[in-house]
Amino acid sequence: MSNWDILWQARDEFWTGFLNTMQIFGLSITAAFVIGCFMLYLLEGRPSVGKLSLRVFIDGMRMLPFLMLAYLLYYGLPTLGVRLDAWWAGVGALAVYHGCYFAEIFRGSRLVFPQGQIEAAQAHGFTRARMFVRLILPQIVMQTRPLIGNQLIYALKDTAFLVIITVRELTAAANSLSGTYFIPTEAFLVVIGFYWAVSIAMEIIIKQCGRFGARRGLDHA
Amino acid sequence: MPDDTAVSIHQLSKSFDDVEVLRDVSLEVAPGEVVTILGASGSGKSTLLRCINWLEQPDRGSIHIAGQRIGVDDAGKRMNARALARVRAQTGMVFQSFNLWPHLNVLHNITEAPVHVMGKSKGEAQTHARELLDKVGLSDKAQAYPGTLSGGQKQRVAIARALAMQPEVMLFDEPTSALDPELVGEVLTVIKDLSAEGYTMVIVTHEMSFARAVSDQVVFLDKGLIIEKAAPATFFDTPSTQRVRDFLKNHH
Ligand SMILES: Nc1ncnc2c1ncn2[C@@H]1O[C@H](COP(=O)(O)OP(=O)(O)OP(=O)(O)O)[C@@H](O)[C@H]1O
Numbered sequence A: 001m002s003n004w005d006i007l008w009q010a011r012d013e014f015w016t017g018f019l020n021t022m023q024i025f026g027l028s029i030t031a032a033f034v035i036g037c038f039m040l041y042l043l044e045g046r047p048s049v050g051k052l053s054l055r056v057f058i059d060g061m062r063m064l065p066f067l068m069l070a071y072l073l074y075y076g077l078p079t080l081g082v083r084l085d086a087w088w089a090g091v092g093a094l095a096v097y098h099g100c101y102f103a104e105i106f107r108g109s110r111l112v113f114p115q116g117q118i119e120a121a122q123a124h125g126f127t128r129a130r131m132f133v134r135l136i137l138p139q140i141v142m143q144t145r146p147l148i149g150n151q152l153i154y155a156l157k158d159t160a161f162l163v164i165i166t167v168r169e170l171t172a173a174a175n176s177l178s179g180t181y182f183i184p185t186e187a188f189l190v191v192i193g194f195y196w197a198v199s200i201a202m203e204i205i206i207k208q209c210g211r212f213g214a215r216r217g218l219d220h221a
Numbered sequence B: 001m002p003d004d005t006a007v008s009i010h011q012l013s014k015s016f017d018d019v020e021v022l023r024d025v026s027l028e029v030a031p032g033e034v035v036t037i038l039g040a041s042g043s044g045k046s047t048l049l050r051c052i053n054w055l056e057q058p059d060r061g062s063i064h065i066a067g068q069r070i071g072v073d074d075a076g077k078r079m080n081a082r083a084l085a086r087v088r089a090q091t092g093m094v095f096q097s098f099n100l101w102p103h104l105n106v107l108h109n110i111t112e113a114p115v116h117v118m119g120k121s122k123g124e125a126q127t128h129a130r131e132l133l134d135k136v137g138l139s140d141k142a143q144a145y146p147g148t149l150s151g152g153q154k155q156r157v158a159i160a161r162a163l164a165m166q167p168e169v170m171l172f173d174e175p176t177s178a179l180d181p182e183l184v185g186e187v188l189t190v191i192k193d194l195s196a197e198g199y200t201m202v203i204v205t206h207e208m209s210f211a212r213a214v215s216d217q218v219v220f221l222d223k224g225l226i227i228e229k230a231a232p233a234t235f236f237d238t239p240s241t242q243r244v245r246d247f248l249k250n251h252h
């Protein structure tokens, strides 16, 4: 039996790992997106101590290797009496970490958001929250879509780190098969194929969204 | 404060870093009246207009819109955001640079505030929006996005958007200054039509013949002071100050 045959026999393990990776990714990136939007909203308005602390927190997260955060949540939190299941620790770590990245991406776009549109909204009686949800956020998300696409790929790749906190995701599947049968190259090539396929699919989706935006005349407004 | 004025400004003062931009400005605008504000660049015209809907906060003085004080509540405290938004919704503002929301098509630019601020139903708001588009001559552009419109068309959409709030007063800050000369006329025509329909308007402009044709009252600002306030015929034909005579000479 060739190495590839062995892997084919073990296809269920890959598939389970893949589904688990996709669940973790889907859940954590959705949460990260919401966290990013929410942080952006919290940063609206005049500077304050609260906002400064949030900026420090965001920067602190961005400058932390993801692996450290995963370690801390899984191995560190129990010393404070909070024990998270590996799966949830992984999802939580990804959500917060990439949420901070999203916040920073959005913040950059918010800095150059035309003040005139905000004044128009104020003049039309918009309150801050409604203006944010209806007018600011949709445009910022549209504008930052290439960076969002990039972040999706980073987040997908970061799910692979969760193998070290014992999450049974795609990389863990490859790891265990390569260990059992000693076929590291092929096992990891298969996994790389999965990551590439998902990334390419996401890129295509983001591109389609871009076409949608261009049709609306957004890119030459 | 008299309840029968659309806008009543009382002894308004405003400084930007120690520079007094408005000094004791008082002005009453009756319902249906059109007031144009003239003055040299930097004389405080925009600041005055922007104080009316609290985009700028005056340091002293008071402003009432249809009898309702803006910016300060009955207890004399700074108005909360919700209350302020409610009073602001009674003014319609048209900016020099249009400031349309580019992610929404023309129809949705116009229905956005009626639906999401005033709580109108979508159907009702859209019917009204189509009437307004008709009024500004853009019935065929309902589905277009702002990015695909000319400056004159954008400004007419902005006017329709402000009218959709059924405001007590329309505020225009140099509505044609960002337009190519050949597009100025279409916007001024719309504003003239509005005045004929009895809309209350306060207009900052550099278009003298338009000001003369459309105004009931002309106000001249000089370094933050109102130095003339008169009917257009008096203002343009027999101005009482040398300052205004010089200004008019330069703007033929
Ligand atoms: N946000 C601000 N901060 C500081 N100074 C300001 C601000 N806004 C306006 N000013 C100053 O206040 C003065 C009056 O400005 P304003 O915009 O009201 O003049 P204006 O009459 O509308 O002039 P223009 O015809 O050029 O539009 C100017 O000297 C301007 O530089």
Ligand SMILES: [Mg+2]
Residues within 6 Å of the ligand: B045, B046, B047, B173, B174
């Ligand atoms: Mg101005």
